[in-house]
Amino acid sequence: MNIGMLGTGVVGQTIAAKLAENGHAVTVGTRDVSQTLARTEPGAYGQPVFSAWLKEHPGVSLGSFADAARQAEVVINATSGDGALEAIALAGASNLNSKIIIDISNPLDFSQGMPPSLSVCNTDSLGEQIQRACPEAKVVKTLNTVTASLMVNPRRLADGEHHLFLSGNDVEAKAQVVDWLKEWFGWKHFIDLGDITTARGPEMYLPLWLRLWGALGTGMLNIQVIK
């Protein structure tokens, strides 16, 4: 498949690498290609310098946000929370049209230090904002409740016996995303929370997730819902 990845951070890199490894053609989109290639600092989570990482992954190419969206059969939004709406705008409504957008972003606000608060919550969510920004697209919020390395390898934890959530207005799009997440990464357990307004739930779970990370000393964690 042709997959458009918005965002060059650890989430975008981790997922792009895994998808390319599985034979997919991934175009990673960024605001300024030459600036991204000129980066000399390693990633915030110890990733290599971006241009070096790109050379190591021949199945991944770099382009503008619009380049990433244009050829894509599915678009994955893996930008930071504060960059998400700009990335969607730059990707362009005509490139996104009625495509599925898997939205992984979290509206984390680091401006007041650690742990971050949320820049949108309670009566709105970033998932809803993205859906409003491209009404024809089918936004499916998922994967935002786990760390990048667990997104692409859920069986690293309890053989995958833990849950992912899905929020989105289009039932068929959610079913398609479930099939992809099973096929691409081996996810086993999903809970469809409902329409895109339910993205408030998994986004507002982040403050608990961040404190669980602090209490447990690892971000390699997830929750199993028991009923």
Added chain:
Amino acid sequence: MNIGMLGTGVVGQTIAAKLAENGHAVTVGTRDVSQTLARTEPGAYGQPVFSAWLKEHPGVSLGSFADAARQAEVVINATSGDGALEAIALAGASNLNSKIIIDISNPLDFSQGMPPSLSVCNTDSLGEQIQRACPEAKVVKTLNTVTASLMVNPRRLADGEHHLFLSGNDVEAKAQVVDWLKEWFGWKHFIDLGDITTARGPEMYLPLWLRLWGALGTGMLNIQVIK
């Protein structure tokens, strides 16, 4: 033990009944005793009319918020979110002094319909507001992430193999609350999230919890944290 319970709703009733059954003396506090006894409507969750319920539970007595706090060795706040700070104020700083307050309340705002939003979140929490309202007391936020009947009987679900969270500034108070929750109700698994500011996490989990209830069709649910 002498236990002071703030709140006459389903959480207060469920916990008071269980504690009285185990031989504790529980004083349930309310704003207006005669008004509470004069209620003729059943509880919102199908509980009997309050005065009838009280007669069925001889180990439970009714008093003002101050009465409930005055004799208590531990105070449990089980009011609604919008009544919590008033209840704490009426209980009185001199009655609460340096006691442990187990705070179960959630700042749910039903004014815009269902599902509720939160009246405080993100950069503050109800747990913190209560701690600020009675600085000498030892507020421990816990139990607010599960439904009332599960609070007092965690083994109804997966034999108790799921988690409770604790937030509070006083480490010894949290350890004492853990001992009580084991002894009173049979809870097995706890995660100490840190100081009272970490109450933002479990309170902001409520929007996810509410949507899990909707998706799964039952509030008899909890999460197991896997790492």
